[in-house]
Amino acid sequence: MDILTYQQRQKPDESNDSEFYSTPKFVYHLDANFRNNLSKLYEDELEENCSILDLMSSWDSYLPRKFKYKKVIGHGLNKEELERNKAFDDYWIQNFNINQIIPLEDETIDYCLMVAAWQYLQYPEKIAKEIARILNQNGKFIIAFSNRAFWHKAPNIWTYSNESERIEYIRNILVANGFCEPRLIKKFTEENSFLPFLNRDPFYCVISEKK
Numbered sequence: 001m002d003i004l005t006y007q008q009r010q011k012p013d014e015s016n017d018s019e020f021y022s023t024p025k026f027v028y029h030l031d032a033n034f035r036n037n038l039s040k041l042y043e044d045e046l047e048e049n050c051s052i053l054d055l056m057s058s059w060d061s062y063l064p065r066k067f068k069y070k071k072v073i074g075h076g077l078n079k080e081e082l083e084r085n086k087a088f089d090d091y092w093i094q095n096f097n098i099n100q101i102i103p104l105e106d107e108t109i110d111y112c113l114m115v116a117a118w119q120y121l122q123y124p125e126k127i128a129k130e131i132a133r134i135l136n137q138n139g140k141f142i143i144a145f146s147n148r149a150f151w152h153k154a155p156n157i158w159t160y161s162n163e164s165e166r167i168e169y170i171r172n173i174l175v176a177n178g179f180c181e182p183r184l185i186k187k188f189t190e191e192n193s194f195l196p197f198l199n200r201d202p203f204y205c206v207i208s209e210k211k
Contacts, residue, residue, distance in 0.1 A: 021078045026059055033203070051108065055114045056075060058081045060084075061087035070110075073089065120154060138209055179210060183207045186205070188203065
């Protein structure tokens with residue numbers, strides 16, 4: 001289902017994303033509170049000896065270290081970052097805004113993870129359909145995000161939506177492309193206008209099972 005217009009898919013910087021990510025960024029893009037919430041959520045959602053696909057990933061993972069995994073596959077745009085990620089058994093590099101075909105067999109993955117990444121997809125419906133294809137029966141797609149982005153690389157559909165609209169946007173794409181009605185988890189603290197540096201990143205997570 002194609003629900004985005006050409007204008008919604010456009011982004012301020014239309015240069016090849018591979019150029020922007022050609023230099024490794026060995027920094028945390030989300031604060032410690034967000035990362036802790038994500039690790040805790042993974043402990044609740046993941047099962048032992050599962051297969052995981054971590055899409056649009058980076059140099060660090062938030063998977064529970066106490067778990068044993070059947071396999072963990074990474075994907076991203078920077079080889080140096082992916083090489084440093086010790087959670088991965090294997091990885092590959094691919095620009096999803098050019099090619100949306102995921103090079104994995106049908107029904108071979110239990111969980112697909114996407115952290116602070118959906119906001120860069122220009123063809124999310126095609127990616128959602130591919131993820132539904134590679135997930136096992138009752139497999140889960142776990143999408144976590146906050147209110148940060150490299151805004152020049154984010155499509156207009158994300159940039160010009162508020163946070164509630166972004167959740168509904170993700171929900172619509174998933175339900176239309178092979179997923180059940182998702183669950184939403186959100187955690188945030190009141191903003192401190194006097195000491196803004198104490199504000200924490202809001203935590204949003206959309207979780208949906210394959211139909």
